[in-house]
Amino acid sequence: MDSDDPPDPRVSPPADASSAATPRFEDLYCQVAPVLFTWAELRIRPEMRRHIDPQDLVQEVWLRAVKRRSSFDPNVSSFRAWVLTIAKHVMLESFRNLRRAPMLEGDLATGTRMFVLQNCPESITSFTQRLAKDDSVRRFLDEARRLDADDQQILVRCGLEERTCGEVAREMELGEEAVTKRWQRLRAKLRGEGWAAEILGG
Numbered sequence: 001m002d003s004d005d006p007p008d009p010r011v012s013p014p015a016d017a018s019s020a021a022t023p024r025f026e027d028l029y030c031q032v033a034p035v036l037f038t039w040a041e042l043r044i045r046p047e048m049r050r051h052i053d054p055q056d057l058v059q060e061v062w063l064r065a066v067k068r069r070s071s072f073d074p075n076v077s078s079f080r081a082w083v084l085t086i087a088k089h090v091m092l093e094s095f096r097n098l099r100r101a102p103m104l105e106g107d108l109a110t111g112t113r114m115f116v117l118q119n120c121p122e123s124i125t126s127f128t129q130r131l132a133k134d135d136s137v138r139r140f141l142d143e144a145r146r147l148d149a150d151d152q153q154i155l156v157r158c159g160l161e162e163r164t165c166g167e168v169a170r171e172m173e174l175g176e177e178a179v180t181k182r183w184q185r186l187r188a189k190l191r192g193e194g195w196a197a198e199i200l201g202g
Contacts, residue, residue, distance in 0.1 A: 139196075
């Protein structure tokens with residue numbers, strides 16, 4: 001294996017007293033992958049779908065997260081927030097690359113993908129493919145897409161990204177009280193749905 005290749009998560013390091021109870025990186029990632037896939041589906045605009053596929057993005061984020069795994073600090077953020085931060089950088093980078101390549105517009109129009117994926121474990125590839133067919137994910141997406149634009153953004157930012165209502169209100173240029181009430185209403189509506197709880201975390 002080349003020294004720049006990400007470590008294979010299927011090869012677990014020797015256990016010691018401090019790490020024996022720590023979940024494997026791959027297990028942690030698979031727990032947040034449905035959230036990441038749902039987030040990507042809602043964030044990637046229809047006109048970008050020819051070039052940025054949610055499944056590809058989930059796998060690209062895996063590769064980058066593995067390389068940066070030593071930077072994850074559970075005392076600073078949750079694993080979910082850490083992974084979504086990486087995902088935002090990946091998505092913004094992809095959008096910038098599309099905007100900066102007008103000379104390739106003809107080629108891009110044929111459906112060229114932004115990501116050339118290498119060294120992604122088969123276990124992650126297979127899992128990602130199953131996400132696209134997962135009943136909870138599909139039902140959550142169907143419900144989200146029925147919302148108006150503001151409620152959908154609040155669901156994505158407060159529910160998936162787990163950001164505060166105050167922060168989201170400032171970004172959306174809405175009142176914090178209005179965002180808080182709308183998020184509470186959305187959360188109450190979805191809380192009793194098992195398929196939604198799997199994405200929102202309860």
